[in-house]
Amino acid sequence: MDFLSGLRRNWRQFNPPVAAKHDDALKFGILGAANIAPLALILPAKSHPQVIIHAVAARDKTRATAFANKRGIPVVKDSYEELLDDPAIDVVYIPLPTGLHLEWALKALAKGKHVLLEKPATSNAQEAEILHHHRLLNQSSEGPVLMEAFHSRFAPGWQQFLAVLDPPNISHAIAKAMVPSYIASDDDIRFNYSISGGALLDLGTYPLASVRDAFGAEPEECIDAKMTRMAPPREKCDHTFYAKFRFPNGGIGEVKGTLRAPKTHLSLPSIIVTHKPVPAPEEAKKAGDKDTEVTRTRKVTFCNLLWPTNYHYVTVEDKFEIRDAGSSTMKREYTKTETKKAYTFREMDRDLAGETHWSTYRYMLEEFVNKIKGRQGSGVFVSHEESIAQSRALDMIYEKSGLGLRPTSKRVSKFV
Ligand SMILES: NC(=O)C1=CN([C@@H]2O[C@H](COP(=O)(O)OP(=O)(O)OC[C@H]3O[C@@H](n4cnc5c(N)ncnc54)[C@H](OP(=O)(O)O)[C@@H]3O)[C@@H](O)[C@H]2O)C=CC1
Numbered sequence: 001m002d003f004l005s006g007l008r009r010n011w012r013q014f015n016p017p018v019a020a021k022h023d024d025a026l027k028f029g030i031l032g033a034a035n036i037a038p039l040a041l042i043l044p045a046k047s048h049p050q051v052i053i054h055a056v057a058a059r060d061k062t063r064a065t066a067f068a069n070k071r072g073i074p075v076v077k078d079s080y081e082e083l084l085d086d087p088a089i090d091v092v093y094i095p096l097p098t099g100l101h102l103e104w105a106l107k108a109l110a111k112g113k114h115v116l117l118e119k120p121a122t123s124n125a126q127e128a129e130i131l132h133h134h135r136l137l138n139q140s141s142e143g144p145v146l147m148e149a150f151h152s153r154f155a156p157g158w159q160q161f162l163a164v165l166d167p168p169n170i171s172h173a174i175a176k177a178m179v180p181s182y183i184a185s186d187d188d189i190r191f192n193y194s195i196s197g198g199a200l201l202d203l204g205t206y207p208l209a210s211v212r213d214a215f216g217a218e219p220e221e222c223i224d225a226k227m228t229r230m231a232p233p234r235e236k237c238d239h240t241f242y243a244k245f246r247f248p249n250g251g252i253g254e255v256k257g258t259l260r261a262p263k264t265h266l267s268l269p270s271i272i273v274t275h276k277p278v279p280a281p282e283e284a285k286k287a288g289d290k291d292t293e294v295t296r297t298r299k300v301t302f303c304n305l306l307w308p309t310n311y312h313y314v315t316v317e318d319k320f321e322i323r324d325a326g327s328s329t330m331k332r333e334y335t336k337t338e339t340k341k342a343y344t345f346r347e348m349d350r351d352l353a354g355e356t357h358w359s360t361y362r363y364m365l366e367e368f369v370n371k372i373k374g375r376q377g378s379g380v381f382v383s384h385e386e387s388i389a390q391s392r393a394l395d396m397i398y399e400k401s402g403l404g405l406r407p408t409s410k411r412v413s414k415f416v
């Protein structure tokens with residue numbers, strides 16, 4: 001039954017109902033005929049009544065035209081600049097290589113466009129501060145909306161995972177993401193240092209953001225980091241990464257992953273969070289013996305960090321220990337396990353928009369449009385300060401590993 005509903009959900013995700021567009025729909029333009037654009041924006045836009053994919057531009061117009069024809073995009077521009085100059089376009093989606101994000105995001109903001117910027121928003125924290133604190137963003141409440149497209153956090157399943165955590169009492173979290181090597185060839189943008197390549201900056205953003213989100217705090221120190229470099233001439237880029245952080249509550253967060261897992265690798269990206277033992281008064285009451293102390297040690301696993309809307313689960317394992325109050329001698333221990341999932345907010349008793357077939361990107365688009373339109377929505381967003389904090393943590397890893405920061409764009413000085 002679960003298997004069949006999973007098939008239905010995934011089929012519907014790729015064949016969404018097409019919404020009639022409202023008169024006040026936002027017109028989006030896409031910079032680059034990017035591989036990710038159909039999944040991350042064009043498909044989700046179909047079911048959104050206030051989103052129209054209006055135009056695309058690519059460095060090569062023939063490529064842009066082929067992309068537009070295949071995806072039903074009515075307008076093809078001659079260049080990125082020409083797309084930004086079109087007053088009919090309200091929002092610009094930027095799925096360019098990371099090293100080009102800052103330049104094009106600032107150019108789009110300067111033209112008064114709202115910007116949905118692929119993750120990672122910037123190459124390093126210096127760029128993040130330039131972008132997210134830019135005067136173009138702070139002119140008025142009417143000013144343009146800029147958001148890093150960190151899609152996975154918008155999924156109800158991820159929010160349900162966060163809801164069962166007790167951040168101040170987290171002692172350890174480990175998040176992993178391993179992707180088989182055929183996903184990115186050696187000449188992929190992900191391994192081109194000059195445009196901010198590196199597996200950590202690409203895939204590593206997911207496990208890192210998930211550990212930060214779990215602790216609900218920013219790491220104080222990166223206490224260990226190890227990278228495996230690509231072979232020359234790509235040796236400034238990592239293909240495999242590991243990092244260990246200390247968080248303000250003393251807890252440890254670990255992040256690991258690779259873009260070079262064996263071709264047959266199948267495991268889904270996941271995070272396991274362990275808590276310190278805490279008093280469990282409710283359980284003590286149930287134990288019925290006055291002279292006992294009961295503690296609960298919670299371990300929570302979330303499986304599918306990247307695309308939880310395709311499939312995920314949250315497992316909550318509570319280990320209870322009943323001890324004699326005087327001597328602390330163990331009297332009994334037992335574990336209660338519960339598995340949860342949520343493909344809509346309704347499954348979490350929250351009356352919010354969403355369908356079981358909505359992808360992470362569709363949930364994100366809903367909130368991005370809500371923000372532009374001044375609506376409340378689910379309250380999930382990616383704030384400027386969150387994007388900067390994520391960028392700082394990425395820098396901490398690159399610095400600690402000895403690989404060095406990803407380069408700052410040379411073309412931004414005129415925008416600062
Ligand atoms: N949210 C998500 O799930 C995912 C996000 N991403 C992010 O999206 C962005 C794009 O990724 P992806 O779609 O895989 O990338 P692509 O390899 O498809 O490249 C995107 C665009 O960048 C331009 N481009 C490519 N190579 C170069 C180069 N050497 N120099 C200058 N421009 C270049 C091209 O634009 P043109 O068409 O104009 O030639 C291309 O269409 C990245 O930031 C990545 O991290 C990627 C995958 C998943």
Ligand SMILES: O=C1OC[C@@H](O)[C@H](O)[C@H]1O
Nearest residue numbers: 179183184190202203306
């Ligand atoms: O965002 C992403 O998600 C999937 C990964 O395989 C990819 O490298 C990354 O860009």
